[in-house]
Amino acid sequence: MATGLIGKFSAVGLATLASRVLGFVREALIASVLGAGPVADAFYAAFRFPNLFRRLFAEGAFNAAFVPLFAKELEGGGAQAARRFAEQVLSVLLFVLLGLSAVAMIAMPFLVETVIAARFDPTSEKFALTVAYGRVMFPYLAAMSLVAMLSGILNSFRRYFLAALAPVLLNVVLIGALAVALAGGLGQATVGLVLSWAVVASGILQLGLLAYGVRREGFGLSLRPPALTPAVRRLLVLALPAAVTGGITQINLLVGQNIASAQAGAIAVINYADRINQLPLGVIGIAIGVVLLPELSRSLKAGDLDDAAHLQNRSLEFGLGLTLPAMVGFALLPEHLVALVYERGAFGRETTLLTADVLRAFAVGLPAFTLISIFRPGFYAREDMRTPMWYAGANAATNIAGSLALFPVMGVVGIAIATSLAGWVNAVLLAATLWRRDLFRPSRRTLGRLGLIVLANLMMAGLLVLARIWLGEAMLSGALLQRAGLVALVVAAAATVYFGFVVATGAVERDRLAALVLRRRTSPRRR
Numbered sequence: 001m002a003t004g005l006i007g008k009f010s011a012v013g014l015a016t017l018a019s020r021v022l023g024f025v026r027e028a029l030i031a032s033v034l035g036a037g038p039v040a041d042a043f044y045a046a047f048r049f050p051n052l053f054r055r056l057f058a059e060g061a062f063n064a065a066f067v068p069l070f071a072k073e074l075e076g077g078g079a080q081a082a083r084r085f086a087e088q089v090l091s092v093l094l095f096v097l098l099g100l101s102a103v104a105m106i107a108m109p110f111l112v113e114t115v116i117a118a119r120f121d122p123t124s125e126k127f128a129l130t131v132a133y134g135r136v137m138f139p140y141l142a143a144m145s146l147v148a149m150l151s152g153i154l155n156s157f158r159r160y161f162l163a164a165l166a167p168v169l170l171n172v173v174l175i176g177a178l179a180v181a182l183a184g185g186l187g188q189a190t191v192g193l194v195l196s197w198a199v200v201a202s203g204i205l206q207l208g209l210l211a212y213g214v215r216r217e218g219f220g221l222s223l224r225p226p227a228l229t230p231a232v233r234r235l236l237v238l239a240l241p242a243a244v245t246g247g248i249t250q251i252n253l254l255v256g257q258n259i260a261s262a263q264a265g266a267i268a269v270i271n272y273a274d275r276i277n278q279l280p281l282g283v284i285g286i287a288i289g290v291v292l293l294p295e296l297s298r299s300l301k302a303g304d305l306d307d308a309a310h311l312q313n314r315s316l317e318f319g320l321g322l323t324l325p326a327m328v329g330f331a332l333l334p335e336h337l338v339a340l341v342y343e344r345g346a347f348g349r350e351t352t353l354l355t356a357d358v359l360r361a362f363a364v365g366l367p368a369f370t371l372i373s374i375f376r377p378g379f380y381a382r383e384d385m386r387t388p389m390w391y392a393g394a395n396a397a398t399n400i401a402g403s404l405a406l407f408p409v410m411g412v413v414g415i416a417i418a419t420s421l422a423g424w425v426n427a428v429l430l431a432a433t434l435w436r437r438d439l440f441r442p443s444r445r446t447l448g449r450l451g452l453i454v455l456a457n458l459m460m461a462g463l464l465v466l467a468r469i470w471l472g473e474a475m476l477s478g479a480l481l482q483r484a485g486l487v488a489l490v491v492a493a494a495a496t497v498y499f500g501f502v503v504a505t506g507a508v509e510r511d512r513l514a515a516l517v518l519r520r521r522t523s524p525r526r527r
Helices: 005-034 038-106 108-116 125-137 140-156 161-165 168-183 188-216 230-246 248-260 266-301 305-332 334-342 349-363 366-380 386-410 412-436 444-477 480-505 510-518
Strands: none
Touching: 005 038, 005 161, 005 168, 005 188, 005 266, 005 334, 038 108, 038 125, 038 140, 038 188, 038 230, 038 248, 038 266, 108 125, 108 248, 125 188, 140 161, 140 188, 161 188, 168 188, 230 386, 248 266, 248 386, 248 412, 266 305, 266 334, 266 349, 266 366, 266 412, 305 334, 305 349, 305 366, 305 444, 305 480, 334 349, 334 444, 334 480, 349 412, 366 386, 366 412, 386 412, 444 480
C-alpha cells in the first residue's frame, strides 16, 4: 500500500547516502594515492568484473524475480512455505556461485585478456596486476549474491533500512585499509592488493550483518542439498531475463571499460566520474527501485490498481523532483565538484578536467536511469521479465554502437555520452510500452507537478550559470577552504531557489519534503 511511501524511500535513501558519502571519502583517498595511473586502472578493471556478475546473478535477478515469488509464498503458505522456498534457492545459488568463482579465478588471465580489459598489453605490469587483483576479489561475488538474497527477504518483510545500510561496510573497510596502507608507506601496487583483500573482507561482513537481520526477524535458514524443485525452476525462468536486464548497466560499463582500456588512465577516470554520478542515482533511483517492487507486487496481488497507479505517480514526482536538480548541477559545475573532491596528491588538474567532462556526459543520463528504476517494476510486479530484457538489449546495442563510434573521436567522454544515450533509449521504450498497454499513465496532477519541477530547474540553472561566470575561477583554483566555502554557498543558493519554488507552487508538498528530510512516516492522501 502507498502509506508511508516517501518515508520508505527516505529510509533507503539515507542509508544509501551514508554509503555514497563514505564512497566519496574512499575515492578521494584512492585518487590521492593512485591518481589515474596503471595501478588505479588495474584495480578498477578487476573490481568491475565481480560487480558485473553480482548484478547479473544477484541484485538484478533477486530484486526482480525472488521478491515477488517469495512474497507469494509468504502470503499464500505462511512463513514455513516461504522458508522452505528460500532454503531451496539458497542451496542452488551457493552451489552455482562456488563453481563459478573457482572457474573464474583459474581462468582470470584469459578473462582479463578477452572480457575485462582487452586492450591492456598482456606483457605489462598493469595486466599482471589486474589478474592478481581479480583473483583476490572474485569471491566477493559469492558473498554479495547471498547478501542480495537476504536483502530480498528483508525487503519482503518491509525491512528496507538494514539492507540499504550494508554497503556502508564496503567503504568503511576500504577506508580503513587505505589508512593502514598509507601509515605503512606501502607502494602503489601493494596498496592495490590491500584494497583487493579489503573488498573480500567487506563482503563477508555485509553477509554477516544481513544474516543477523534475517535471524532477528525469526527467519533463520538452513542449507539443503541443491535440487531444481518446481519453485526453483520457476525462479530461474523469471530470473534469467531479469538478471540480464538488471545487469545491463554493468554490462555497458564493462563494454566501455574494454574500449577505454586503449587510453591510459581512462578506466580510472570513468570510475571517478561515475562515483559522483552514482550519488543521486543511488540515493534516489535505487531507493525507488528497492521499495517500489515489493509495494507494487502487493497492490497488484490485492487487485488494487488505483493504489498501483498512485505508487508510480508518487515515485515519478519524487524521482524526477530530486534527480533533475542533480543533473543540472553536474552539467554546469562538474570541474568545481571534481576538483573539490579529488584534486590532490597524484590527481592533477589535467585529470580533473577530463573527469569533469565525463561527469557532465554521465549527468545527461541521470533522469533516464531514475525513470528506468520507476518503470521497470511495473513489468516485474506482473512477472513480465522478458519485455524489460528486450529493451535492455536495445540499451546495450545503443551503448556498444555509440561507444565504438564516439571513442575514436572524443575518447573516454564518448563512452559516457553513449552510456547516457543508451539509458534514454531504455527509459523511453519502457514508458511507451506501459502507456500503450494502459498499465501506467501519469495523472494530470503529476504531469502538472513535473512541469513546475522543470521550470524550477531552469531557474536554478540560470543561477548556476551566473555563479560560474562570477565565481568560477575562485571555485576552481582558490585555496581548499575558499573553494569548499564557495561551492557550498552556490549549492545552498541553488537549493533555496529550487525548493522554494517547488514548495511554493505545490510541485512538491511541504509535508512530503519534511518526511524526506526528517525521515518520519507520513500518511499521504491519494491524489
